[in-house]
Amino acid sequence: MPGLRLTLQAVPPERVDLSPLTPDRIAGRSRAEVAALPLASGNRSLRVDAVFKLAGDPGPELVIEGDGSRLDRIGEAMTQGSIRLRGNAGAWLGVGMCGGTIEVEGSAGAYAGSGMQGGLLHVHQHAGDFLAAAAPGDHQGMRGGVLVVSGNAGARAGDRMRRGTLIIDGDVGDCCASRMVAGTIAVGGAVGRNAGLAMRRGTLLLRRPPAALLPTFNDCGVQVVPILRLLARAWRGLPGPFASLSAGDLRARRSMGDLANGGRGEILILLPD
Amino acid sequence: MLLRLKGGRCYDPAHGVDGVVRDLFVRDGVIIEPPPPGTRIEREIDLSGRVVMAGAIDMHTHIGGGKLNIARAMLPEDHRADPVAATAITRPSAGRAAPGTLATGYRYAEMGYTACFEPAILPVNARQAHMEMGDTPIVDKGGYVMLGSDDFLLRLLAAGAEQQLINDYVAWILNATHCIGIKVVNPGGISAFKFNQRRMDLDEQHPRYGVTPRDILRVLSRAVHELGVPHPLHVHSSNLGLPGNVDTTLGTIQASEGLPIHLTHIQFHSYGTEGDRKFSSAAARIAEAINATPNATCDVGQVLFGQTVTASGDSMAQHRNSGLANPGKFVIMDIECDAGCGVLPFKYRDQNFVNALQWAIGLEIFLLVQDPWRVFLTTDHPNGAPFTSYPHLIRLLMDRSFRKDRLAAINPAAQALTTLGTLDREYTLYEIAILTRAAPARLLGIASLGHLGPGAAADITVYRDDADRERMFAAPEYVFKDGELVVEQGRIVKLTWGRYHAVRPDYDRGIERRLREYCERYLTIRADHLRITEEEMHAFGHGAAVVPHPCRARS
Numbered sequence: 140m141p142g143l144r145l146t147l148q149a150v151p152p153e154r155v156d157l158s159p160l161t162p163d164r165i166a167g168r169s170r171a172e173v174a175a176l177p178l179a180s181g182n183r184s185l186r187v188d189a190v191f192k193l194a195g196d197p198g199p200e201l202v203i204e205g206d207g208s209r210l211d212r213i214g215e216a217m218t219q220g221s222i223r224l225r226g227n228a229g230a231w232l233g234v235g236m237c238g239g240t241i242e243v244e245g246s247a248g249a250y251a252g253s254g255m256q257g258g259l260l261h262v263h264q265h266a267g268d269f270l271a272a273a274a275p276g277d278h279q280g281m282r283g284g285v286l287v288v289s290g291n292a293g294a295r296a297g298d299r300m301r302r303g304t305l306i307i308d309g310d311v312g313d314c315c316a317s318r319m320v321a322g323t324i325a326v327g328g329a330v331g332r333n334a335g336l337a338m339r340r341g342t343l344l345l346r347r348p349p350a351a352l353l354p355t356f357n358d359c360g361v362q363v364v365p366i367l368r369l370l371a372r373a374w375r376g377l378p379g380p381f382a383s384l385s386a387g388d389l390r391a392r393r394s395m396g397d398l399a400n401g402g403r404g405e406i407l408i409l410l411p412d
Numbered sequence: 413m414l415l416r417l418k419g420g421r422c423y424d425p426a427h428g429v430d431g432v433v434r435d436l437f438v439r440d441g442v443i444i445e446p447p448p449p450g451t452r453i454e455r456e457i458d459l460s461g462r463v464v465m466a467g468a469i470d471m472h473t474h475i476g477g478g479k480l481n482i483a484r485a486m487l488p489e490d491h492r493a494d495p496v497a498a499t500a501i502t503r504p505s506a507g508r509a510a511p512g513t514l515a516t517g518y519r520y521a522e523m524g525y526t527a528c529f530e531p532a533i534l535p536v537n538a539r540q541a542h543m544e545m546g547d548t549p550i551v552d553k554g555g556y557v558m559l560g561s562d563d564f565l566l567r568l569l570a571a572g573a574e575q576q577l578i579n580d581y582v583a584w585i586l587n588a589t590h591c592i593g594i595k596v597v598n599p600g601g602i603s604a605f606k607f608n609q610r611r612m613d614l615d616e617q618h619p620r621y622g623v624t625p626r627d628i629l630r631v632l633s634r635a636v637h638e639l640g641v642p643h644p645l646h647v648h649s650s651n652l653g654l655p656g657n658v659d660t661t662l663g664t665i666q667a668s669e670g671l672p673i674h675l676t677h678i679q680f681h682s683y684g685t686e687g688d689r690k691f692s693s694a695a696a697r698i699a700e701a702i703n704a705t706p707n708a709t710c711d712v713g714q715v716l717f718g719q720t721v722t723a724s725g726d727s728m729a730q731h732r733n734s735g736l737a738n739p740g741k742f743v744i745m746d747i748e749c750d751a752g753c754g755v756l757p758f759k760y761r762d763q764n765f766v767n768a769l770q771w772a773i774g775l776e777i778f779l780l781v782q783d784p785w786r787v788f789l790t791t792d793h794p795n796g797a798p799f800t801s802y803p804h805l806i807r808l809l810m811d812r813s814f815r816k817d818r819l820a821a822i823n824p825a826a827q828a829l830t831t832l833g834t835l836d837r838e839y840t841l842y843e844i845a846i847l848t849r850a851a852p853a854r855l856l857g858i859a860s861l862g863h864l865g866p867g868a869a870a871d872i873t874v875y876r877d878d879a880d881r882e883r884m885f886a887a888p889e890y891v892f893k894d895g896e897l898v899v900e901q902g903r904i905v906k907l908t909w910g911r912y913h914a915v916r917p918d919y920d921r922g923i924e925r926r927l928r929e930y931c932e933r934y935l936t937i938r939a940d941h942l943r944i945t946e947e948e949m950h951a952f953g954h955g956a957a958v959v960p961h962p963c964r965a966r967s
Contacts, residue, residue, distance in 0.1 A: 278739055
């Protein structure tokens with residue numbers, strides 16, 4: 140066992156801020172020291188061993204077991220190592236993450252990957268609203284790294300996203316890529332209403348045509364899009380179907396918008412080979 | 413209860429006490445003469461080897477009023493990044509550049525500050541400002557009410573009203589708003605901004621009323637003087653932040669025509685136009701003028717590097733700087749046609765030429781003004797830096813080698829344009845006690861604060877002597893507020909709510925009829941509603957008393 144394993148004793152009655160527990164922050168500490176670290180929960184402070192059973196010793200890998208739906212800020216600003224959740228994650232998963240990997244076998248709450256700058260974040264099931272979005276008051280959402288959601292995501296995915304890659308294999312809610320500044324979002328399933336609302340630049344790649352596009356998106360016709368070949372190559376090895384995107388010439392229907400906000404963003408709807 | 417603070421090394425400049433070991437006796441929240449031998453002492457605390465001063469006073473800090481709430485709303489990231497956890501007796505709060513009221517009070521008290529004065533209360537917003545200040549725990553509060561760009565005053569001036577009428581108006585406003593002084597911000601300029609003017613010099617006529625900033629300064633400083641308000645007119649001069657504004661500032665000192673005048677955040681008004689970039693330090697000229705003008709005082713408004721937010725009534729200057737907002741968001745607004753407000757986040761960077769020179773100019777002023785009774789330690793919180801950086805500033809003043817090390821790290825072009833490296837002055841503990849205690853209390857006319865003599869409120873700060881002055885001033889060992897131990901080892905141990913300080917100059921009631929008619933016709937609020945009652949003040953301040961300080965009218 141290369142790292143520490145935390146097993147949730149019971150679902151906590153209030154939300155718990157787990158940001159102190161990242162592999163880089165607990166590196167070099169003993170298990171007993173980690174057990175005594177304080178975790179904020181509501182207006183109280185809890186010891187780690189009051190919430191979890193601990194096994195193994197701190198190392199590059201951290202495993203969290205149990206239903207973590209109330210565990211917030213997992214992997215905040217982590218720079219290296221890996222966190223594996225054998226269950227769900229709460230809100231603000233991987234917020235401001237700079238490097239390393241986080242893998243969630245269940246689902247994640249709101250604001251997963253907000254302000255993320257680097258590393259790989261993979262949610263096996265679903266993600267909540269504001270995936271990779273800007274925190275209230277912030278000017279930028281996701282700023283780098285790769286975020287893959289194998290299931291569905293909620294509304295406002297990629298809000299104010301600035302750089303990096305966001306892949307959602309399932310469906311995504313309303314206002315996907317709203318206020319997007321740059322970067323790439325790929326959606327395998329259906330998209331909700333108002334995709335690309337107030338989008339400035341960036342790419343929203345869809346496998347399925349949406350029910351309707353905003354009237355402020357301008358249809359530029361079907362084109363061979365060379366950048367998709369490079370994307371396909373870059374995505375090899377990632378989890379999910381986008382990893383096996385054809386490396387040949389891909390054709391897509393390209394719409395530019397949001398014309399109400401500069402209109403330099405694009406929505407690409409992939410056509411069958 | 414009789415409390416004896418035994419054997420501390422006292423610094424009490426109001427009584428010329430410079431590091432003398434003595435006992436202090438406190439009864440019923442007041443420092444008393446040593447009681448006769450044999451008197452029963454209920455509690456004794458041994459302070460041997462400790463440094464003892466009166467509680468510190470921040471005479472210019474933006475802790476209440478509409479602009480602070482705008483800053484708070486605009487900077488959720490400031491609050492997210494800096495939470496203040498609850499304890500058994502304190503409640504949670506947050507924020508560093510724009511802290512919540514609770515965080516403000518807790519952190520001031522933890523640094524040994526026991527009184528804070530909000531310098532920009534607009535009459536129409538005074539109720540809101542007092543509510544926020546009343547909700548600021550532990551410290552005493554007071555405010556300066558802002559005049560000079562209000563339509564009522566400008567109309568009076570334009571019509572050539574007699575000084576007596578202006579005095580009545582100023583006195584009525586002070587009474588109605590429970591403030592302790594009069595502040596003027598960019599005299600007339602905030603109003604001129606609304607008539608599309610983007611700069612206003614000292615002798616430039618207002619496009620509508622025809623009066624000049626110099627007229628406004630002359631009339632208001634005379635009003636304050638004749639009413640006998642102890643605190644001189646508190647002046648934020650014209651042309652804040654503009655290269656070459658030193659001439660305006662020197663002219664402003666002259667505009668008071670020999671009457672007392674306080675120039676606030678003078679660092680922002682001490683810029684020349686020399687050098688390749690047409691931006692240079694004029695600190696030497698400013699300090700020379702202050703040294704030569706006994707009726708002038710100043711506080712510095714020191715810039716310290718890092719993220720903060722600038723919140724000012726000077727909408728003209730803030731509009732000019734709005735492109736520099738970092739992160740890029742700002743608010744410039746009019747308030748009830750009587751003044752304005754500009755809030756923009758700002759990050760001072762040590763590698764930026766202008767910011768680095770601003771830092772050096774502030775320190776030059778501290779070191780070149782000879783009389784420590786006439787220069788005050790402020791960062792114009794939060795405009796130059798959050799108040800939590802005061803201990804760092806004190807170390808810069810007291811520790812020459814630390815200062816020179818910091819100087820060596822700033823933008824090289826700025827280093828080349830400052831004389832800071834040649835200034836070897838180091839402030840002593842006695843001088844720091846003047847800057848932060850004795851002098852502000854004297855300038856505000858508050859006899860009970862800022863000293864350790866009999867009759868003083870027992871606001872006492874006890875420091876562990878430490879060669880690292882930043883560490884020493886950041887976490888006093890004990891802080892007493894009105895004789896109660898409120899902070900022990902840097903942690904709040906008791907919650908109190910402080911009191912308000914105000915002045916109540918007399919005036920001719922005839923002004924009220926005129927104001928009623930004016931408010932009825934032009935303002936959104938009636939004159940009778942502008943006036944805040946004492947009951948309201950008690951309610952805002954968790955039962956806090958409003959202490960009126962005497963005015964000696966002169967005519």
